[in-house]
Amino acid sequence: MSPLQPRFVRLAETDRPTVTIAVDGASVEALEGDSLLVAVLTRAGHLRHSEFGPEARAGFCLMAACQDCWMWTHDGDRLRACDTPVRAGLSVLTQPPDMPWPNRV
Amino acid sequence: MAEPRVIIVGAGPAGVRAAETLVAAGLRPTVVDEGRRDGGQIYRRQPEGFARSSAELYGTEAARAEALHATFDDLRPKIDYRPGHLAWNVADGHLHVVHDGSAEALPFDAMIVAAGATDRLMPVKGWQHAGVYSLGAAQIALKSQGCAIGRRVVFLGTGPLMQLVAAQYRKAGAQVVALLDTSRLWHQIRALPKLVSRPDVLAKGVGLAASHLLAGTMVRRGVTPVEIFGDADGGVSGVGVRLVSGRDLRLACDAVALGYHLRPETQLADLAGCDFTFDAATRQFWPVIDEDGRSSVPGIYLAGDGVRIQGADGAEIAGQLAALAVLADRGRSAPTEQISRLRQQRRAMERFRAGISEAFPWPHHLAAGLAEETVVCRCEGITAGELRAVVHDKGADEMNRAKALSRVGMGRCQGRYCGHAAAEVVAAATQLSPAVVGRLRGQAPVKPLAIRTRRAAP
Numbered sequence: 001m002s003p004l005q006p007r008f009v010r011l012a013e014t015d016r017p018t019v020t021i022a023v024d025g026a027s028v029e030a031l032e033g034d035s036l037l038v039a040v041l042t043r044a045g046h047l048r049h050s051e052f053g054p055e056a057r058a059g060f061c062l063m064a065a066c067q068d069c070w071m072w073t074h075d076g077d078r079l080r081a082c083d084t085p086v087r088a089g090l091s092v093l094t095q096p097p098d099m100p101w102p103n104r105v
Numbered sequence: 106m107a108e109p110r111v112i113i114v115g116a117g118p119a120g121v122r123a124a125e126t127l128v129a130a131g132l133r134p135t136v137v138d139e140g141r142r143d144g145g146q147i148y149r150r151q152p153e154g155f156a157r158s159s160a161e162l163y164g165t166e167a168a169r170a171e172a173l174h175a176t177f178d179d180l181r182p183k184i185d186y187r188p189g190h191l192a193w194n195v196a197d198g199h200l201h202v203v204h205d206g207s208a209e210a211l212p213f214d215a216m217i218v219a220a221g222a223t224d225r226l227m228p229v230k231g232w233q234h235a236g237v238y239s240l241g242a243a244q245i246a247l248k249s250q251g252c253a254i255g256r257r258v259v260f261l262g263t264g265p266l267m268q269l270v271a272a273q274y275r276k277a278g279a280q281v282v283a284l285l286d287t288s289r290l291w292h293q294i295r296a297l298p299k300l301v302s303r304p305d306v307l308a309k310g311v312g313l314a315a316s317h318l319l320a321g322t323m324v325r326r327g328v329t330p331v332e333i334f335g336d337a338d339g340g341v342s343g344v345g346v347r348l349v350s351g352r353d354l355r356l357a358c359d360a361v362a363l364g365y366h367l368r369p370e371t372q373l374a375d376l377a378g379c380d381f382t383f384d385a386a387t388r389q390f391w392p393v394i395d396e397d398g399r400s401s402v403p404g405i406y407l408a409g410d411g412v413r414i415q416g417a418d419g420a421e422i423a424g425q426l427a428a429l430a431v432l433a434d435r436g437r438s439a440p441t442e443q444i445s446r447l448r449q450q451r452r453a454m455e456r457f458r459a460g461i462s463e464a465f466p467w468p469h470h471l472a473a474g475l476a477e478e479t480v481v482c483r484c485e486g487i488t489a490g491e492l493r494a495v496v497h498d499k500g501a502d503e504m505n506r507a508k509a510l511s512r513v514g515m516g517r518c519q520g521r522y523c524g525h526a527a528a529e530v531v532a533a534a535t536q537l538s539p540a541v542v543g544r545l546r547g548q549a550p551v552k553p554l555a556i557r558t559r560r561a562a563p
C-alpha cells in the first residue's frame with residue numbers, strides 16, 4: 001500500500017458536517033465527531049514514524065492504552081490521536097517540532 | 106455516621122451498576138472515567154451527532170445497552186461524575202486523577218476499581234507494521250467511528266470477540282478476508298460442560314461461528330501464525346500462517362485485527378497494594394478477591410473485566426456485589442437475599458469464564474518459537490532475540506529484571522501489550538514456569554501524563 005493511500009474506510013455515519021484541520025501544514029477535511037486518528041487515516045496511511053525503528057505507525061489499540069498514536073501540536077504538546085476529537089482549526093504535526101530539550105517530548 | 110466517600114473508577118457495566126447500588130443506599134459516589142462518555146467498552150456510546158440505532162451498534166445486546174445508558178442518565182445528578190479523568194495513581198488513601206492537564210488527589214474511604222480489560226496479545230513477526238490493530242481497536246473503529254481498519258481485513262488470534270467483530274465487520278459491509286484462529290474445535294468441545302452454564306450465550310456463539318461458514322468466509326482453525334508481511338512505509342500487505350496440515354497459507358490484505366482474548370487492567374489494584382496470585386489455567390497473575398470483590402487491601406474493591414474476564418453481564422453483577430460489600434463493610438444493612446442471589450449468578454459467570462479460556466486457550470507455546478528478529482515490544486522495537494540475550498547472558502530470569510536490562514515493558518504502553526508474552530518468552534528461555542518468572546509490577550503513572558500537567562486550583 002502506498003503511504004499516501006488512506007488506511008481506514010468509512011462504512012457509515014458519512015452524513016456529518018465537515019471540519020477542516022491541518023496536518024503538517026496541509027489542509028485535511030474531516031467530519032464532525034471524527035477522532036484525530038480517523039481524520040488522518042481516512043486520508044493517509046499513517047500518523048507518525050516510530051522513533052525506535054524504520055516503520056510508519058498508525059495506532060494500535062484505539063482505546064487510549066498503547067500510546068502508539070501520538071501526534072504533536074506546534075507548541076510541542078503531545079496529542080493522543082485516538083481519543084482527541086477534531087475541531088475546526090486544529091493543526092497537528094506528524095513529528096515533534098524542533099525545540100530545545102525541556103519542551104521537547 | 107459520616108457518609109463514606111466512595112470512588113468508582115470506570116463507567117462501564119460494572120461501574121454503573123456499582124454506582125446505582127450505592128445511590129440506592131443514599132450515598133453520592135464519585136465516578137471517574139477516562140472516557141468522554143459512559144458505557145465502557147461493550148456499551149461504548151458513539152459521539153454526539155452520530156445516528157446509528159442501538160440495534161445497529163449493539164446487535165443482540167441492544168436492550169442491555171439501552172438499559173445501562175438509561176440507568177446512568179438517571180444517576181447523573183445523583184453522583185459526582187468525572188468524565189475525561191484519568192486515574193493515574195493510588196497512594197495514602199487518595200486516588201490521583203488528571204483532567205485536561207490538571208491534577209487532583211481525591212480522598213476516599215472505599216474505592217471500587219472497575220477498569221475493564223484490554224486485548225491480550227502474542228507477538229508475531231511483523232506485527233509492528235502500520236495497519237496491524239488489536240481486535241478491540243477494530244471494533245472501536247467501527248462502533249465509535251463507523252470505519253473499517255482497512256479494505257481487506259484478516260482476523261488473526263483467538264477468542265469469542267474475534268468471531269463477533271468479524272461478523273460485525275461483514276455486516277457493516279467490510280471485506281473479511283479470513284478468520285485465522287489458533288484454537289481448535291476440540292478445545293471448544295472440551296469446554297462445553299462449562300459453557301453450558303450460560304446456554305443463551307453459548308447459542309449466540311455457535312450462531313456466530315455458523316454465520317461465517319454460511320457467508321462463505323474463510324475460517325481456519327489450529328493455525329500457527331508465522332508472519333505479518335509488509336514494509337516500513339506502506340504497512341501491512343499480507344499474513345502468513347501454518348495450517349494444521351503443515352501447509353503454509355499466505356493471504357493478501359491491508360489490515361490485520363490481532364488478539365487472543367482479553368486481559369484485566371490491574372495497574373490500579375497493583376498500586377493500591379493488592380495481593381496477586383498466579384492463575385495456572387490462563388497463565389497470568391491477577392488480584393486476589395473474595396466472592397464479592399473485596400481485595401486483600403481493606404477499602405479496595407475490584408469488579409468487572411478489570412479483575413476477571415466474565416463479560417458484560419458478569420460485570421453488572423460484580424459491580425452490584427462490590428457496592429453491597431462496601432455498604433456491608435461500612436456497617437450498613439446488607440440485603441442478604443439479594444447478595445446470595447447475585448453470588449449464585451456470579452458463580453455461573455465464573456464457570457463460563459473458565460470455559461471460555463479453555464475453549465480459546467492462550468497460545469503460550471508460540472512464545473518459544475518466535476524468531477529472534479520478532480519484535481516483542483512494539484513501543485521500542487525490542488526483539489525476542491534481545492530479550493532472550495538478557496536471560497542467557499545476564500541471568501535475568503525474573504520479569505522485572507528482564508525488563509530493566511532489556512527495556513521490554515518500559516515503553517509507552519507500559520507492558521500492557523507485551524507483558525504477558527514477554528513473561529512466556531522468558532519462561533521458555535529459562536524452562537521456568539511463568540508463575541516463577543513473575544509479572545511486571547504496576548507503576549505510576551498508569552499512563553503517560555501530558556508534559557504540562559499542573560496541580561488543579563483548590
Ligand SMILES: Cc1cc2nc3c(=O)[nH]c(=O)nc-3n(C[C@H](O)[C@H](O)[C@H](O)COP(=O)(O)OP(=O)(O)OC[C@H]3O[C@@H](n4cnc5c(N)ncnc54)[C@H](O)[C@@H]3O)c2cc1C
Nearest residue numbers: 115117118119139145146147192220221241409410416417
Ligand atoms: C475493546 C473491547 C471491546 C469489547 N467488546 C465486547 C463486545 O462486543 N461484546 C462483549 O460481550 N464484550 C466485549 N468486550 C468485553 C468487555 O470488556 C466487557 O464485557 C465489559 O465491557 C466489561 O465491563 P466493565 O465494566 O468491567 O469494563 P469496561 O466496560 O471496559 O469499562 C471500564 C471503564 O473504565 C475506564 N477506565 C479504565 N482505566 C481507567 C483509569 N485508569 N482512569 C479512568 N478510567 C479508567 C475506561 O475508560 C472504561 O470506560 C470488549 C472488551 C474490549 C477491551
Ligand code: FES
Nearest residue numbers: 059062066067082
Ligand atoms: S491507538 Fe493506542 S493509545 Fe491511541
